[in-house]
Each structure stands twice: as C-alpha cells, then as structure tokens.
Amino acid sequence: MHDGIETKDKASQALTYPFERGPAVGGEAVDIAAGVKWMRMPLGGPLGFINVWAIAEPGGWAVVDTGVSNPQTMDAWRAAFAGPLKRLPVTRVFVTHMHPDHIGMAGWLTRKFGVRLWVTRQEYMMCRSLSADTLREPPQDAIQFYRHAGWDEEAIESYRARFGAFGKAIHPLPDSFHRLRDGEEVRIGDHVWRVVMGSGHSPEHACLHCHDLQVFITGDQVLPRISSNVSVFPTEPDGDPLSEWLTSLAGIKSRVGDEVLVLPAHNDPFFGLHARLDQLIEGHETGLARLRELIAEPKRAIDVFGALFRRPIVPEILGMATGESLAHLNCLVARGRAVREPDAEGVDWYRAA
Numbered sequence: 001m002h003d004g005i006e007t008k009d010k011a012s013q014a015l016t017y018p019f020e021r022g023p024a025v026g027g028e029a030v031d032i033a034a035g036v037k038w039m040r041m042p043l044g045g046p047l048g049f050i051n052v053w054a055i056a057e058p059g060g061w062a063v064v065d066t067g068v069s070n071p072q073t074m075d076a077w078r079a080a081f082a083g084p085l086k087r088l089p090v091t092r093v094f095v096t097h098m099h100p101d102h103i104g105m106a107g108w109l110t111r112k113f114g115v116r117l118w119v120t121r122q123e124y125m126m127c128r129s130l131s132a133d134t135l136r137e138p139p140q141d142a143i144q145f146y147r148h149a150g151w152d153e154e155a156i157e158s159y160r161a162r163f164g165a166f167g168k169a170i171h172p173l174p175d176s177f178h179r180l181r182d183g184e185e186v187r188i189g190d191h192v193w194r195v196v197m198g199s200g201h202s203p204e205h206a207c208l209h210c211h212d213l214q215v216f217i218t219g220d221q222v223l224p225r226i227s228s229n230v231s232v233f234p235t236e237p238d239g240d241p242l243s244e245w246l247t248s249l250a251g252i253k254s255r256v257g258d259e260v261l262v263l264p265a266h267n268d269p270f271f272g273l274h275a276r277l278d279q280l281i282e283g284h285e286t287g288l289a290r291l292r293e294l295i296a297e298p299k300r301a302i303d304v305f306g307a308l309f310r311r312p313i314v315p316e317i318l319g320m321a322t323g324e325s326l327a328h329l330n331c332l333v334a335r336g337r338a339v340r341e342p343d344a345e346g347v348d349w350y351r352a353a
Contacts, residue, residue, distance in 0.1 A: 014275035015224055017268050018261070025049045026072070027079030032263065033213040035189050037084060041067030041076050043101055050101045051265050053217055054080075057189040060091040060113075064208065064217055065265060066105035069171040073105055092188075094180075095119045096219030097202040098127035100169035102265065107171035117177040118186075120197070122204035124177050127170065134167030145234035148348045149322050150300035158315060180206045196255055200245020201228040209256050216260040222252065222276060225267045227283060231323025232330055242331040246281055253277045284328075291328050292337055298349040301325045 022040060023030045025048070029037040035056035040049040053064040067073040081087060090113040095103045103119070110117050117124075138160055146156060180186070182197035191212045198205040198221035208217040220228045230245045258274040270276070290307040304325050305313045313321040329350050332338035339353050 015270045015272035017224075017270050019269060022051075022268055026076030027083050029054070029080065029084035032261070032269065033210075033215050035191075036213065036215060037061075038263070038269065039080055039084070041101075041105075042072045043068060047266055049266075051263065051269075053263060054085060055188045057091045060089040061085055062092040062094060062188050063090055063109065064094040065096055065102045065219065066093065066109055068101045068169045069104035069108065070169070074108065077105065077109070089113045090115055092178075093117050094188075094206075094208070095123065096207065096217070096221075096265070097205040098123040098130070099202060099220070100166065102219065103127055103173070104170050107173050110174045117174050118180055119177050120180045120204040120206050123202060123206070124173070124179075126203055128173060131167035131170055131173065134164045136164055138163040139234075142234035144346070145237050146319075146322065148237075148342070148346060149326065150302040150347055151318075151322070155315070155318060159319065196252060198245070198248040198252065200230045200241045200243075200248060205248075207252070209260070214257075214260050215263055216256055216273065217263045219265050221248070222262060222273065222280070223264045223266050224262070224270045224276060227280060229320050229324055230327045231320060232326035233323060237326075238330065240327075240330050240334045242284065242327040243334060246284060249277050249281055288328055288332060288337075292332060292352050295329075295332075295338060295350050295352050298341070298351040300347060300349055301329060304329070304350075 019030060023038055025040045025042050029039045032038045032053070037054040039052050039054065041052055043049050050065065050067055052067060054061040055064065067076065090109055092115055093106050093109050095106050095117065097103070106117050143156060146159060151159070180195050182195055184195050185192045186195065191210050193208045193210045196207040196209050198207060201220050205219055205221050207219060207221050230242050232239050232241060253274055256273060260273055261269055261271060262273050262276070263269050287308050291304055294304055294307045301322055302325070305321050308325060308328060309321060329338060329340070333340055337353055338350050340348050340350050342348050
C-alpha cells in the first residue's frame with residue numbers, strides 16, 4: 001500500500017528543485033516558508049524516508065504526517081523535539097492519509113501531547129478496519145481474489161504468511177478524530193490552509209494548500225519522481241481507483257495554481273505542479289494504451305506487468321504490482337475498452353473489447 005513501483009512515465013524536465021540538500025533523516029529540519037519546517041523520518045526499503053512537516057502555532061507545532069511506527073521513528077521524533085522543534089509541544093496532528101508511513105505514529109504523538117488527530121473520515125475508518133486484520137487469518141475472499149488474478153499456490157502461501165502486517169506498522173490509533181472535509185479552510189498558526197481532496201491512491205486523501213505562503217502539501221497524491229501506487233484490493237475487487245485518481249489529478253490542476261512550491265511525501269520539494277500533473281495523467285493514459293494493445297490476446301493480471309512497470313516484479317512487491325495492474329484493467333473495463341472473462345478454474349482473463 002506504499003508507493004515505490006516506478007511506472008513507465010517520463011521524468012519531466014519542467015520540474016525544478018529549489019533546495020540543494022534536504023534535512024538529514026531524523027533530527028534535522030529545513031525551513032521551507034515562514035513557520036514551516038521540513039523533516040524526514042526513516043523508512044526501510046528503496047524510498048529511505050518520508051517527508052513530514054511542522055507548522056508553527058502559538059506555543060507549539062502542528063505536524064503533518066508522522067512516519068511509520070517503529071523505534072527508529074520514535075527516536076527521530078525525540079531528536080526533532082530536542083533540536084529544531086525547540087522542545088515545544090505538538091498542538092495538532094494532521095495526516096494526509098491512512099498508509100502506515102503517514103499515520104503510523106499519529107497515535108503516539110496524539111497521546112504524548114494530549115492533542116487531536118485531524119484526518120478525513122474515510123481514511124480514519126479504513127485505517128481502523130485494516131488494523132483490525134492484525135493476527136487474523138486471511139479471509140477466503142482475499143485468497144480467491146488473488147487466485148482470480150492468476151497467483152500460484154506458492155504466492156498464495158506467501159500472502160497467508162504476510163497477511164495482517166498493516167496493523168503492525170501503526171501505533172494504536174486515537175479513539176477519536178477531527179474530520180477534514182474537501183474545500184474547508186483551516187487556520188494553522190498565522191495562515192489559512194485549504195483542504196484539497198484526492199482519491200485513487202487512498203480513499204479520501206487530504207492535501208493542504210496555503211495560498212499566502214504559496215506552498216502545497218501533497219502527501220502521496222502528487223510525487224515528483226515516482227508515480228503513486230493506485231491499486232485494486234480484495235475488499236473492492238470491481239473498484240476503479242485509477243479513474244478516480246486521474247479525475248482528482250485534473251481537479252487539483254483546476255484548483256491549485258502552478259506557482260506553488262509542492263511539498264511531497266517522498267523525494268524533494270519542487271516547482272512545476274501543473275507539468276507534473278499533466279505528466280502523471282499522460283503516463284497512465286499511455287500505460288492504458290499499451291495495456292490494451294497487449295490484451296489483443298487474452299491475458300491475466302499477472303501477465304501484464306511489463307506494460308506498466310520499469311523493473312522486474314519480485315515476490316516482495318507482487319501484491320502491489322497485481323493491485324496496480326488490476327486498477328488499469330478495471331479502468332479499461334469501465335471505459336468499455338476491455339472485457340473480463342473467467343476460465344473453468346475461475347482465473348480472470350482480460351481481452352480488448
């Protein structure tokens with residue numbers, strides 16, 4: 001459910017990166033704008049870190065996103081409080097969406113400082129639902145979902161062994177939250193920030209736009225060097241998250257000016273929002289066109305990775321790759337450009353309509 005499978009979109013030359021170096025992971029901060037600090041929390045894997053943001057408020061800091069729940073992130077937050085955050089408390093915790101690298105430490109921070117979690121309703125409820133799977137056996141619906149996609153028994157057994165890991169990366173969520181709504185304006189410190197909702201990567205992803213400071217916190221909705229994972233999951237096998245994502249990217253372009261400094265969750269802050277939005281949309285439309293050519297002869301979801309991803313799909317990312325392939329296939333089905341047909345064993349085959 002994280003980002004990180006690089007799709008076959010092109011790197012845009014229109015993007016510029018104003019900072020020569022970012023903060024060291026854990027304990028350093030870079031001033032982005034008046035009262036806004038950029039920090040990095042550690043992550044395993046190729047991404048290495050997640051960007052988090054601190055916004056000055058009277059007597060403390062509102063933080064946006066929190067890092068995954070583990071001892072390394074906890075130590076990094078403690079170093080930040082002892083250093084650039086000047087031993088001032090957290091006043092509020094904002095979370096863009098429910099993936100563990102964003103919401104993982106929200107429960108720890110809200111309890112430590114006795115403050116409220118600010119998040120959209122669907123993200124909070126979905127996070128609670130997925131966290132409840134910890135230590136549970138995978139449901140039969142999920143096993144069938146991946147069998148329909150073409151997984152063999154070895155892949156299914158690996159999935160059984162890993163199932164429920166989502167909740168292990170999240171400190172227990174607070175039992176209440178303050179709901180963020182699309183389009184509402186929230187005063188954080190000296191400035192007003194507008195909530196700009198996205199969808200597709202997660203159900204109700206909240207970006208934060210400050211017109212006065214000309215900065216735009218995008219979480220995973222807009223990333224400069226990788227394309228966010230947009231997947232179909234066993235809970236909604238017929239979903240069309242890619243159409244939702246493409247629509248929300250176009251909506252962001254119409255609502256947020258191109259002059260903003262984009263503050264993404266991964267990689268570095270950049271200028272060139274509209275160019276990147278265009279590129280992300282074009283890249284996925286190109287992928288859909290490649291995919292439709294490929295399924296001139298029927299293919300399973302696991303047969304189409306080469307049309308969408310730059311690198312080989314190893315077992316550790318098979319689930320993400322399958323989910324993203326299904327998102328593209330379901331999008332073609334929804335557009336009337338492909339049909340899905342199960343075989344005698346129940347495996348789904350897709351062909352161009």
